[in-house]
Amino acid sequence: MWQGCAVERPEGRMTSQTPLPQSPRPGRLTMSTVVELNVGGEFHTTTLGTLRKFPGSKLAEMFSSSAKASMDAEGRFFIDRPSTYFRPILDYLRTGQVPTQHIPEVYREAQFYEIKPLVKLLEDMPQIFGEQVSRKQFLLQVPGYDENLELMVRLARAEGITARKSSVLVCLVETEEQDAYYSEVLCFLQDKKMFKSVVKFGPWKAVLDNSDLMHCLEMDIKAQGYKVFSKFYLTYPTKRNEFHFNIYSFTFTWW
Numbered sequence: 001m002w003q004g005c006a007v008e009r010p011e012g013r014m015t016s017q018t019p020l021p022q023s024p025r026p027g028r029l030t031m032s033t034v035v036e037l038n039v040g041g042e043f044h045t046t047t048l049g050t051l052r053k054f055p056g057s058k059l060a061e062m063f064s065s066s067a068k069a070s071m072d073a074e075g076r077f078f079i080d081r082p083s084t085y086f087r088p089i090l091d092y093l094r095t096g097q098v099p100t101q102h103i104p105e106v107y108r109e110a111q112f113y114e115i116k117p118l119v120k121l122l123e124d125m126p127q128i129f130g131e132q133v134s135r136k137q138f139l140l141q142v143p144g145y146d147e148n149l150e151l152m153v154r155l156a157r158a159e160g161i162t163a164r165k166s167s168v169l170v171c172l173v174e175t176e177e178q179d180a181y182y183s184e185v186l187c188f189l190q191d192k193k194m195f196k197s198v199v200k201f202g203p204w205k206a207v208l209d210n211s212d213l214m215h216c217l218e219m220d221i222k223a224q225g226y227k228v229f230s231k232f233y234l235t236y237p238t239k240r241n242e243f244h245f246n247i248y249s250f251t252f253t254w255w
Contacts, residue, residue: 035063038076042083050093058114059093085109092118103127139216141206148199149220155197156226156252164255169233170217170248172210173202178243185236185245214248227253 031049038044052060062069062079070078079086085106088099098121099106107122122128139145152168159166169189173179182200189198201213214230221228233249 036076037079038072038074039079039086040081040083042086043076044083044086044090046090046094050090053093054115054117056114057116058112081109081112089113089115089118098122104131107132135216138208138212141204141208142201142213143204145201145216148201149217152199152217152250153221153224153226155199156228156250159197160252160254165251165253167196167249167251169196169198170214170230170250171198171200172213172246172248173200174204174208175243176203178245179203181238181243181245184238185247188236210246217250221250229253 031047031052033048034045035048035051036043036045048063051063054060063077070080072078082105085102086109088097088102088106089109091097092099092115098118103122103125104127107119107128110118110122123133152170156166156168159168171182171185173182179202186198189196218228218230228250230248230250233247236245236247237243238245
């Protein structure tokens with residue numbers, strides 16, 4: 001039995017007021033034992049065997065004999081997660097049926113419960129493959145992507161304190177050879193009085209499509225709730241014309 005959890009009274013009701021013995025009676029719990037769940041306020045009934053279907057998963061761990069479980073006022077096992085997306089996970093555990101709706105949300109819950117076979121099946125679906133596999137692999141080729149994205153937002157917020165709009169320039173430095181001329185770009189922007197906040201992306205070793213990177217930046221900023229518009233700003237050729245730097249503008253609208 002679960003230490004510190006409820007026991008079953010003769011009338012079939014689970015209660016958190018009844019203390020647990022340290023060792024349950026032999027044969028008391030089996031894989032067919034019925035379990036009542038309260039997941040995010042919605043009730044589910046299943047068996048212990050269903051919840052333990054995949055050893056090593058967080059669900060199997062939650063309902064192992066040594067785990068400590070939370071109980072609601074009625075003695076149901078309580079899991080503080082979204083119930084809407086638990087139902088398709090429970091269906092998968094019961095029948096092997098792969099979810100067809102709310103795929104990103106169910107994928108997130110499957111990751112939380114560490115149900116690896118379901119996670120793998122969902123990653124093969126177009127909704128997850130594009131976002132979690134293909135796009136993620138693309139961004140892994142951009143060093144410091146997350147940190148630079150955070151810097152862009154921070155600079156835009158700082159400039160937007162007293163303005164309706166604020167802009168941040170993004171300079172793409174594709175190679176290490178280009179990187180040696182980056183200071184020349186900053187001097188050019190300053191001389192032309194175009195010197196706004198500038199964030200440098202690169203250099204990187206892979207061959208990347210600049211438009212794909214700009215799309216990712218704009219999408220990730222919008223996902224945080226910001227109103228942002230990006231556009232090509234200018235191309236700067238170095239003085240000796242060895243390299244060309246592509247610069248983009250991201251405009252944030254605050255009110």
